[in-house]
Amino acid sequence: GSIKDTTASVNGGAVSVSGGSFTMSGGSIGGTDSEKCTAANGGAVAVNGGTFTMTSGIIQNSTSTEDGGAVYVSVTGIPLGDSFTMSDSASIMNCTASGNGGAICVEGGSASMSGGSIKSSTAPSGNGGAVSVSNGNFAMSGGTIGDYDAVCSAKNGGAVSVTGGTFTMSGASAVTYCNATENGGAVYVSVTGTPSVDSFTMSETSSIQNCNAV
Numbered sequence: 001g002s003i004k005d006t007t008a009s010v011n012g013g014a015v016s017v018s019g020g021s022f023t024m025s026g027g028s029i030g031g032t033d034s035e036k037c038t039a040a041n042g043g044a045v046a047v048n049g050g051t052f053t054m055t056s057g058i059i060q061n062s063t064s065t066e067d068g069g070a071v072y073v074s075v076t077g078i079p080l081g082d083s084f085t086m087s088d089s090a091s092i093m094n095c096t097a098s099g100n101g102g103a104i105c106v107e108g109g110s111a112s113m114s115g116g117s118i119k120s121s122t123a124p125s126g127n128g129g130a131v132s133v134s135n136g137n138f139a140m141s142g143g144t145i146g147d148y149d150a151v152c153s154a155k156n157g158g159a160v161s162v163t164g165g166t167f168t169m170s171g172a173s174a175v176t177y178c179n180a181t182e183n184g185g186a187v188y189v190s191v192t193g194t195p196s197v198d199s200f201t202m203s204e205t206s207s208i209q210n211c212n213a214v
Helices: none
Strands: 015-017 021-029 037-039 045-047 051-060 062-064 071-074 083-086 091-093 104-107 110-119 122-127 131-133 136-145 152-156 160-162 165-169 174-176 178-183 187-189 199-202 207-209
Touching: 015 021, 015 051, 021 045, 045 051, 045 083, 051 071, 071 083, 071 110, 104 110, 104 136, 110 131, 122 131, 131 136, 131 165, 136 160, 160 165, 160 199, 187 199
Parallel strands: 015 045, 021 051, 037 062, 045 071, 051 083, 051 091, 071 104, 083 110, 091 110, 104 131, 110 136, 122 152, 131 160, 136 165, 136 174, 152 178, 160 187, 165 199, 174 207
Antiparallel strands: none
16 A cells, blocks of 8 residues: 655654554655655654554655654663664655655664665764764664665765764665765764763674765
């Protein structure tokens, strides 16, 4: 099935998970550019108090006027395992955030990627063309971010930005063809305010290539 041409004034243009879980194992969210899903945060999906698992299907042409062009994960009150998990053949592409996280923004909770791809996602005025982590964790153990003809880009962190939390790359995960107009063509790590444990860890089996900061 498909969800397209939907809008939310606050969070989750297509789906908002505020308790329980949402699983996507096929189909699509968003259509052509004229059928995009939009919201202030999480152009397609917002998670606050639950989980979103994506094993297949595509999220495309979704936009946010603030953070998380496709997916926005946050925590309000007591953490309830708020998370987004992406695996297998899942795909996010052509998504844009006016703020941070062209594809995914984690402002609480966690996101993980063990397969699939994120392509052509941008945060032209913010951080993290593909993923922005400002209060949480992002673990990438497989899949790819960016491609030769499907570049991810941002002001800082063409692929991933960490300004509060952690980013871990392991397994056969790959970041390629990502660009930043200022800092960190691939990855940007910065401490804002009180120093925390903000970090980026990469294993010898993972790869980053053809990324630039210009």
